[in-house]
Amino acid sequence: MNGDPQRSAGLAARSPRLPRQPLARHLTLAVAAGIVLFFITAGLGSYGNFQVSQIAVYAIAVAGLTLLTGGNGQISLGHGALMAVGAYTTALLIARTHTPVWVTILAGGAAAAVLGLIIGLAAARLRGPYLAGVTLALALALPEVAVKYSGVFGGEQGITVPPLTAPGSLSAERWLAWVCLIAALAVMVLLANLNRSRFGRAFRAVRDDEIAASLAGVNVPRTQILAFVVSSACAGLAGALYGFGTGIVNPGEFTIGLSISLLAGMVIGGAGSLAGAWWGALVLVLVPQWSTSFSNSLNLPSGVASNLALIIYGAVLIVVMILAPAGIQGGVRRLLGLPRLPAARVPVLGRWQAARSRDRAQAEGSRVGSADHIP
Amino acid sequence: MLEVESLTTCYGAVRALDGVSLTVPDHSVTAVLGANGAGKTTLLRTITGLVRPVSGAVRYDGKELTGLPVEDIVRHGVAHVPEGRGVIQELTVEENLRLGALWRSDKRDRARALEEVYGLFPALGERRRRSAFTLSGGERQMLAIGRALMARPRMLLLDEPSLGLAPLVTAQILSLLAGLVRRQRLTVLIVEQNAASALSIAERAVILSLGRVAVADAAARVAADPNLHHHYLGF
Amino acid sequence: MGRFTDLTLNGITYGMIYAAVALGLVLIWRATRIINFAQGGMAMLTTYVAVTLIGNHIGYWIAFVIALVAGLVFGAAVERVIIRPVEGKPPVNAVIVTLGLLILVEAVAGAIWGGGDRSFPAYFSETGLRAGGRQIAFSPFDIFVLSAVVLMLLALAVLFQHTHTGLRMRAAAFAPEVARLLGVRVGRILTLGWALAALAGSLAGLLVAPKVLLYPNNMDTVLVFAFTAAIIGGLDSPLGALVGGLVTGLALSYVGGYLGSSLETVGALVILLVVLMARPEGLFTRSRPRRV
Numbered sequence: 004m005n006g007d008p009q010r011s012a013g014l015a016a017r018s019p020r021l022p023r024q025p026l027a028r029h030l031t032l033a034v035a036a037g038i039v040l041f042f043i044t045a046g047l048g049s050y051g052n053f054q055v056s057q058i059a060v061y062a063i064a065v066a067g068l069t070l071l072t073g074g075n076g077q078i079s080l081g082h083g084a085l086m087a088v089g090a091y092t093t094a095l096l097i098a099r100t101h102t103p104v105w106v107t108i109l110a111g112g113a114a115a116a117v118l119g120l121i122i123g124l125a126a127a128r129l130r131g132p133y134l135a136g137v138t139l140a141l142a143l144a145l146p147e148v149a150v151k152y153s154g155v156f157g158g159e160q161g162i163t164v165p166p167l168t169a170p171g172s173l174s175a176e177r178w179l180a181w182v183c184l185i186a187a188l189a190v191m192v193l194l195a196n197l198n199r200s201r202f203g204r205a206f207r208a209v210r211d212d213e214i215a216a217s218l219a220g221v222n223v224p225r226t227q228i229l230a231f232v233v234s235s236a237c238a239g240l241a242g243a244l245y246g247f248g249t250g251i252v253n254p255g256e257f258t259i260g261l262s263i264s265l266l267a268g269m270v271i272g273g274a275g276s277l278a279g280a281w282w283g284a285l286v287l288v289l290v291p292q293w294s295t296s297f298s299n300s301l302n303l304p305s306g307v308a309s310n311l312a313l314i315i316y317g318a319v320l321i322v323v324m325i326l327a328p329a330g331i332q333g334g335v336r337r338l339l340g341l342p343r344l345p346a347a348r349v350p351v352l353g354r355w356q357a358a359r360s361r362d363r364a365q366a367e368g369s370r371v372g373s374a375d376h377i378p
Numbered sequence: 379m380l381e382v383e384s385l386t387t388c389y390g391a392v393r394a395l396d397g398v399s400l401t402v403p404d405h406s407v408t409a410v411l412g413a414n415g416a417g418k419t420t421l422l423r424t425i426t427g428l429v430r431p432v433s434g435a436v437r438y439d440g441k442e443l444t445g446l447p448v449e450d451i452v453r454h455g456v457a458h459v460p461e462g463r464g465v466i467q468e469l470t471v472e473e474n475l476r477l478g479a480l481w482r483s484d485k486r487d488r489a490r491a492l493e494e495v496y497g498l499f500p501a502l503g504e505r506r507r508r509s510a511f512t513l514s515g516g517e518r519q520m521l522a523i524g525r526a527l528m529a530r531p532r533m534l535l536l537d538e539p540s541l542g543l544a545p546l547v548t549a550q551i552l553s554l555l556a557g558l559v560r561r562q563r564l565t566v567l568i569v570e571q572n573a574a575s576a577l578s579i580a581e582r583a584v585i586l587s588l589g590r591v592a593v594a595d596a597a598a599r600v601a602a603d604p605n606l607h608h609h610y611l612g613f
Numbered sequence: 614m615g616r617f618t619d620l621t622l623n624g625i626t627y628g629m630i631y632a633a634v635a636l637g638l639v640l641i642w643r644a645t646r647i648i649n650f651a652q653g654g655m656a657m658l659t660t661y662v663a664v665t666l667i668g669n670h671i672g673y674w675i676a677f678v679i680a681l682v683a684g685l686v687f688g689a690a691v692e693r694v695i696i697r698p699v700e701g702k703p704p705v706n707a708v709i710v711t712l713g714l715l716i717l718v719e720a721v722a723g724a725i726w727g728g729g730d731r732s733f734p735a736y737f738s739e740t741g742l743r744a745g746g747r748q749i750a751f752s753p754f755d756i757f758v759l760s761a762v763v764l765m766l767l768a769l770a771v772l773f774q775h776t777h778t779g780l781r782m783r784a785a786a787f788a789p790e791v792a793r794l795l796g797v798r799v800g801r802i803l804t805l806g807w808a809l810a811a812l813a814g815s816l817a818g819l820l821v822a823p824k825v826l827l828y829p830n831n832m833d834t835v836l837v838f839a840f841t842a843a844i845i846g847g848l849d850s851p852l853g854a855l856v857g858g859l860v861t862g863l864a865l866s867y868v869g870g871y872l873g874s875s876l877e878t879v880g881a882l883v884i885l886l887v888v889l890m891a892r893p894e895g896l897f898t899r900s901r902p903r904r905v
Contacts (some may be wrong), residue, residue, distance in 0.1 A: 132648035144878040313720035320713025448793040463789035481796030
């Protein structure tokens with residue numbers, strides 16, 4: 004499922020059986036995917052279903068990040084921390100109260116959305132590396148809070164999360180996989196519709212040319228905040244579901260490495276599309292598993308096994324960015340020979356970049372290597 | 379001698395230069411004129427490599443300049459005073475000047491060049507330790523030219539030196555340039571919107587229009603033809 | 614009163630370490646308009662090199678120097694290979710590249726040396742000196758920290774203001790296109806800028822490791838604090854890095870001392886947000902209008 008309107012419309016035009024209304028189209032695709040996935044989960048064992056649930060969870064988080072970075076041009080290092088907020092909220096509600104499980108999951112998303120709102124309000128005018136730096140501080144500060152108030156948050160040990168009670172004779176893992184898949188598909192439908200709406204257009208307008216967007220009447224700060232809140236809610240929801248999969252929620256699960264891994268998943272998946280979020284999620288679940296078995300088969304020291312996945316992510320991020328000619332989008336798709344996504348570009352002229360151009364002009368020179376730019 | 383051969387430069391879809399060919403004879407002043415957007419600045423920027431052409435070639439004294447990195451251009455004897463003068467405001471006057479000759483290894487000649495520039499522009503000598511930010515427009519132009527001369531170039535490219543300067547100051551600077559051409563056998567290529575003043579010191583004139591060479595002739599003939607003024611130069 | 618003095622001294626010492634990393638960030642920003650998020654990680658790696666050498670009975674000072682040189686080389690290599698291709702591109706690319714480098718470096722360190730804490734020897738005593746009849750939070754090692762950072766700052770100041778290379782570097786930072794027209798090999802200057810920045814980071818890594826132990830993520834918070842320091846001082850200003858570092862060190866020391874030691878990063882986050890909202894250009898960025 005793709006949030007890009009032109010491509011969705013093209014898809015609808017080419018497949019006459021798909022309804023033309025975007026919402027109906029997205030729902031139909033979601034239901035179709037759901038049915039396919041239902042049969043897949045039926046065929047998988049308990050570990051396979053666990054992995055499916057993890058993939059769905061990461062897909063939610065990466066999709067939110069795709070909206071924020073690919074769709075709106077903001078870069079966040081805090082999404083691991085926002086997942087933590089969702090995870091802890093859900094875990095605490097389950098452990099300390101009698102709230103129904105479904106409510107706790109939604110509460111996780113809501114709590115992360117609230118934090119996203121706070122950060123978004125403070126950071127609405129920040130661009131590029133400034134925003135990255137602030138979200139990095141957030142990512143490192145949040146675990147400190149959990150450790151400081153360890154009475155509430157369980158300190159380094161964290162909080163245990165009991166598994167979801169599966170109805171009937173369904174295995175717990177399969178039920179979890181279904182729950183996560185349904186949540187993921189629902190999120191995809193919502194995000195796809197959001198992308199199609201005027202909000203999505205506003206996101207992309209600000210991403211592509213902030214000044215032009217504001218001249219066209221877009222309320223830039225509000226747009227940035229909305230994108231941040233929505234993507235935070237996705238991260239929180241993902242975190243909430245994540246806790247059920249791992250059974251424990253502690254600071255060690257939500258490191259800066261997680262935030263950057265989500266970025267890697269987004270980049271690998273192709274930062275323009277929601278479908279890419281699934282690819283990214285697949286990578287985030289399968290690569291660590293592969294790395295472990297790879298290093299075990301070569302009898303490499305345990306340090307290598309646990310770090311190999313991150314080494315791969317880091318190397319991929321670097322290589323993709325170096326090879327991508329104009330931004331994130333071109334990179335992986337070009338390498339794979341896929342056609343370029345339309346209207347999906349990394350911000351060339353955010354306010355920060357505009358200020359930089361002003362600096363540039365004032366310095367009576369221009370960036371090295373930018374001899375091709377219009378003076 | 380500078381030879382420009384069928385030079386084409388594009389900014390995206392816009393052809394800023396479209397098959398421009400011209401020659402700049404040695405030891406003389408050549409003026410490149412034309413309306414705003416005609417491609418004059420692009421021509422200079424392409425010659426010195428700040429912009430890469432799509433096709434065509436630039437040769438100076440037989441040596442091919444196209445494709446060379448920008449920092450090598452001055453080592454071939456070509457100094458470019460860019461649009462806006464390029465005075466580095468955070469540095470002092472003397473630091474700006476010394477910068478012009480740093481690529482040369484002869485320390486004593488660098489010191490000599492500095493004294494020559496102060497001789498040519500006493501106002502700079504008086505302000506040598508001051509931040510370049512404090513200079514007036516005319517003084518900045520002198521600084522930019524002096525800095526270019528520090529490299530002991532054989533050819534000097536100037537992009538709109540009269541911009542923002544009072545007519546009297548402009549006249550002083552231009553006559554100084556003419557003097558340098560005579561005494562130091564310098565070659566000067568000067569881009570100007572202010573056609574009259576440039577034509578007053580030039581031997582040859584080239585008029586660009588929409589990226590193409592419209593006229594290439596002796597400066598005196600161009601200066602005397604009112605039709606040309608009207609058509610291309612806006613007065 | 615004693616507590617306040619201790620926190621102040623502690624803040625100054627850590628502040629100088631943040632200033633060193635911040636200086637690296639400023640150097641790189643001035644040269645290439647990039648925030649090097651891997652600055653701390655690169656320093657951590659060279660510190661591991663030093664601790665490995667020391668463990669193999671290489672003398673402390675030799676290992677120290679080798680680590681600094683390794684930093685120089687590493688910084689130059691990173692600029693030339695990884696950063697050069699993204700220098701002219703949208704800033705998001707450079708952010709992601711340096712983030713990729715950060716986890717790469719941390720994961721490599723974890724793979725080679727394991728994730729556990731290691732102690733790093735301090736050549737000087739870390740026991741607080743006695744003054745006014747009590748032991749203060751200022752040790753011979755802290756004196757070394759201050760001296761080393763001040764020495765490095767002075768050396769860099771001399772380099773920038775009084776050498777040809779420094780003149781080239783300033784020109785390349787202020788007006789790279791004009792500098793190229795004047796024959797300055799700006800590419801090499803950028804590589805040198807990154808090398809010096811990495812050197813500053815390596816020094817900071819060596820100075821902080823005895824205090825906070827050595828592990829792959831030990832420079833993460835230091836980077837955040839250095840970023841805060843650089844923002845406070847103004848990303849264009851080396852002097853700002855020093856002042857910002859001291860301000861950040863002191864502020865976080867008081868936060869940690871009076872509000873709780875694990876709230877320092879929260880404190881940094883708050884400071885960062887306040888500064889970015891109130892005066893994003895920092896204290897020392899020139900606000901004079903530029904004339905042509």
